[in-house]
Amino acid sequence: MNKPDNNAWSTQLFNDLIDAGVTLFAYIPDAGNARLIDLAQAHNEARPVLLTSEEEGIAVCAGADLVGKRAVMCMQSSGVGNCPNFLSLVKGGRFPILMVVSMRGDYGEQNPWQYPMGQAVEPVLHAMGVLTFRVETPDELEPATTAAVNAAFEGGHGAALILSQKFLGAKPFPKRKAS
Amino acid sequence: MTKPTLDRRQVLETLFPQPADHLFVSGLAGASKDAAGLTDDGDNLFTMAGTMGAAVPMGLGMALAAPEAKVAVITGDGEMLMMMGALATVASMAPANLSIVCLDNGCHGETGGQPGHTAMRTDLAKIGAGAGLPSTLTITGVDELNKGARFLQEAKGPRLLVVRITDGPATAYLRNMDPAACRLRFRNAYLGIR
Numbered sequence: 343m344n345k346p347d348n349n350a351w352s353t354q355l356f357n358d359l360i361d362a363g364v365t366l367f368a369y370i371p372d373a374g375n376a377r378l379i380d381l382a383q384a385h386n387e388a389r390p391v392l393l394t395s396e397e398e399g400i401a402v403c404a405g406a407d408l409v410g411k412r413a414v415m416c417m418q419s420s421g422v423g424n425c426p427n428f429l430s431l432v433k434g435g436r437f438p439i440l441m442v443v444s445m446r447g448d449y450g451e452q453n454p455w456q457y458p459m460g461q462a463v464e465p466v467l468h469a470m471g472v473l474t475f476r477v478e479t480p481d482e483l484e485p486a487t488t489a490a491v492n493a494a495f496e497g498g499h500g501a502a503l504i505l506s507q508k509f510l511g512a513k514p515f516p517k518r519k520a521s
Numbered sequence: 522m523t524k525p526t527l528d529r530r531q532v533l534e535t536l537f538p539q540p541a542d543h544l545f546v547s548g549l550a551g552a553s554k555d556a557a558g559l560t561d562d563g564d565n566l567f568t569m570a571g572t573m574g575a576a577v578p579m580g581l582g583m584a585l586a587a588p589e590a591k592v593a594v595i596t597g598d599g600e601m602l603m604m605m606g607a608l609a610t611v612a613s614m615a616p617a618n619l620s621i622v623c624l625d626n627g628c629h630g631e632t633g634g635q636p637g638h639t640a641m642r643t644d645l646a647k648i649g650a651g652a653g654l655p656s657t658l659t660i661t662g663v664d665e666l667n668k669g670a671r672f673l674q675e676a677k678g679p680r681l682l683v684v685r686i687t688d689g690p691a692t693a694y695l696r697n698m699d700p701a702a703c704r705l706r707f708r709n710a711y712l713g714i715r
Contacts, residue, residue: 366585389585391614393578394606401575401604405546405582408567408704409590410712413582428572435700 351483352377355442358484359414362491364440366391366406366413368399374444374510375416396421400428404437412495416442420459422466429470432500439472440494441502450512463504472500478508523661525685529624530692532684533559533595535666536622536673541565544583544711548576548596550631551691552624556595558692564710570698574604577611577621584616591618598625598639605648608681612653617678626688634688649681656680
């Protein structure tokens with residue numbers, strides 16, 4: 343599998359988010375967002391917000407919106423499962439919640455614990471009124487980012503950029519002997 | 522533990538003598554009714570009637586994004602316990618302009634008064650201190666309300682004030698419960714959009 347250069351696409355995504363006016367980067371650490379958060383840490387006008395659980399980030403983004411600022415919630419796919427009740431703010435309150443979801447339990451996954459939530463990510467988000475913009479190849483990243491940013495901040499929707507495992511590359515695991 | 526004697530309906534107006542000076546976020550049920558009573562459901566208040574646990578992190582987002590504003594979260598013990606980790610997030614981000622007032626009645630008032638953890642062994646101010654908040658205080662009597670008000674003015678932020686109250690009724694205030702309308706009302710007022 344061709345793994346894209348994490349630094350290159352993270353820089354592109356970060357710059358696109360900064361250009362869209364995003365200043366708060368709420369996150370739970372994941373391999374898929376590590377470089378993005380490093381860039382936020384190093385940037386003058388951006389501020390990373392380390393959370394304890396992903397749904398906190400939905401509320402942090404909503405709080406920023408109430409005073410006219412833009413935020414993004416960055417998480418691994420498993421964290422989507424922590425968010426649905428707080429995503430009531432999307433359908434009920436028309437808060438523009440923007441999410442960056444780095445996938446597990448997706449193409450090439452070797453950890454059986456990751457499949458149940460990974461496969462439920464898009465159905466769960468759709469059930470709560472969040473639009474999803476899936477990235478499978480490097481050239482899809484920029485248009486999908488623009489679409490998600492527009493859906494959230496211009497369209498008044500919840501919008502999730504889904505960074506698939508085809509795009510990110512699957513995490514390698516040591517092989518056990520077949521039993 | 523001292524048995525609380527405070528009626529929640531007489532708490533907030535002493536703690537916030539000038540409510541127009543703050544931006545308020547309130548957690549679901551009684552805390553939102555009391556906050557609506559304090560501000561006359563004003564456009565500097567965003568109340569919730571769901572999303573239990575969201576009050577502290579929403580106040581955090583607001584405090585980080587509006588560092589020039591005084592932001593106050595008004596919530597209950599059950600609501601705050603549901604997203605206890607957010608206290609650690611608040612402590613690490615350390616917004617000096619954030620106050621959290623927890624109206625602790627030791628029960629789930631909205632669903633029939635079922636006992637909560639703070640009626641047993643849980644101490645919210647200690648949890649706040651353990652999370653790393655620089656200032657925490659618990660008050661239990663009417664004679665301590667002014668001390669609580671001074672704490673909100675003077676203690677190093679972010680600060681947590683736990684107000685132990687009786688399990689009586691919240692302020693009888695019928696607030697606007699449409700979250701989309703309340704979002705626009707709050708944003709437009711804050712951003713000066715007419």
